Amino acid sequence: xxxxxxxxxxxxxxxxxxxxxxxxxxxxxxxxxxxxxxxxxxxxxxxxxxxxxxxxxxxxxxxxxxxxxxxxxxxxxxxxxxxxxxxxxxxxxxxxxxxxxxxxxxxxxxxxxxxxxxxxxxxxxxxxxxxxxxxxxxxxxxxxxxxxxxxxxxxxxxxxxxxxxxxxxxxxxxxxxxxxxxxxxxxxxxxxxxxxxxxxxxxxxxxxxxxxxxxxxxxxxxxxxxxxxxxxxxxxxxxxxxxxxxxxxxxxxxxxxxxxxxxxxxxxxxxxxxxxxxxxxxxxxxxxxxxxxx
Numbered sequence: 001x002x003x004x005x006x007x008x009x010x011x012x013x014x015x016x017x018x019x020x021x022x023x024x025x026x027x028x029x030x031x032x033x034x035x036x037x038x039x040x041x042x043x044x045x046x047x048x049x050x051x052x053x054x055x056x057x058x059x060x061x062x063x064x065x066x067x068x069x070x071x072x073x074x075x076x077x078x079x080x081x082x083x084x085x086x087x088x089x090x091x092x093x094x095x096x097x098x099x100x101x102x103x104x105x106x107x108x109x110x111x112x113x114x115x116x117x118x119x120x121x122x123x124x125x126x127x128x129x130x131x132x133x134x135x136x137x138x139x140x141x142x143x144x145x146x147x148x149x150x151x152x153x154x155x156x157x158x159x160x161x162x163x164x165x166x167x168x169x170x171x172x173x174x175x176x177x178x179x180x181x182x183x184x185x186x187x188x189x190x191x192x193x194x195x196x197x198x199x200x201x202x203x204x205x206x207x208x209x210x211x212x213x214x215x216x217x218x219x220x221x222x223x224x225x226x227x228x229x230x231x232x233x234x235x236x237x238x239x240x241x242x243x244x245x246x247x248x249x250x251x252x253x254x255x256x257x258x259x260x261x262x263x264x265x266x267x268x269x270x271x272x273x274x275x276x277x278x279x280x281x282x283x284x285x286x287x288x289x290x291x292x293x294x
Contacts, residue, residue, distance in 0.1 A: 012058055013164050013201040016066065016282075018051035019073035020274035048077045056084045059091065065115065065289040068092040069281050072113035075104050111139055119143060119290055121254060128273070134238065134264040135273040139280045142256045143288050147222065147247040150255040153287040154217060154226040154243055156194065161286040165279055167197035167208050172215070190217040200235055200275060209233045222247040238264040243283075257288050
């Protein structure tokens with residue numbers, strides 16, 4: 001898959017973010033409207049229409065699972081199908097417009113769309129908490145892959161696979177801990193400080209910001225977890241979070257991944273919670289899901 005760079009990457013970044021923004025008050029579909037003095041024309045395109053067009057034109061440069069999330073987010077904006085919407089639904093999710101609308105209504109709490117290859121067993125957002133200008137969200141995903149294959153996701157070097165948000169992340173090795181006898185002493189957390197770059201979607205086309213991250217990694221035979229705190233910079237006032245992978249109880253060969261993040265951006269950022277949800281989705285796609293959805 002080709003990766004967009006520079007201004008084109010930022011345009012895709014913004015198009016994906018737009019799918020998380022609230023729908024306009026009224027979106028009747030591609031109906032004609034009457035002009036003053038007679039005649040008809042299509043209504044002006046919304047931000048969601050423009051985002052959809054951008055996604056269709058550049059779908060080869062976006063991981064298919066992330067593209068599927070974007071089109072799933074855009075469904076409530078439409079009461080009638082459009083060529084662009086139908087194309088993405090068919091290509092990524094193997095659904096037509098009516099079938100997608102029915103499935104979305106039947107599973108309103110799912111955090112991810114119904115990918116045709118069933119590489120997600122279940123997904124959910126937990127209750128969002130916002131206070132004092134801060135947004136918080138937790139994303140849980142269970143995947144049909146053994147813990148031995150998924151424990152590596154807490155290693156920050158794998159975050160750089162999320163080319164939209166992360167850059168220049170070093171390798172932080174995570175040790176393997178064998179099964180222990182009951183009552184044996186757990187290993188001490190690994191503490192690491194590292195530098196990276198974070199690229200938030202911006203209409204101003206801002207460059208990736210340098211960040212310093214303080215991390216702690218806990219390792220047990222059946223779970224690995226990384227918690228982190230990010231030093232503030234020109235765009236981020238406060239950011240902390242965690243990512244964990246643990247063997248799923250009662251589901252042989254399955255792993256549950258949980259991502260939690262708290263974010264407060266500098267003044268004037270009205271899209272903070274949308275950015276937070278998009279960031280978590282982008283990270284989970286990078287770390288836990290195949291590049292192709294079907």
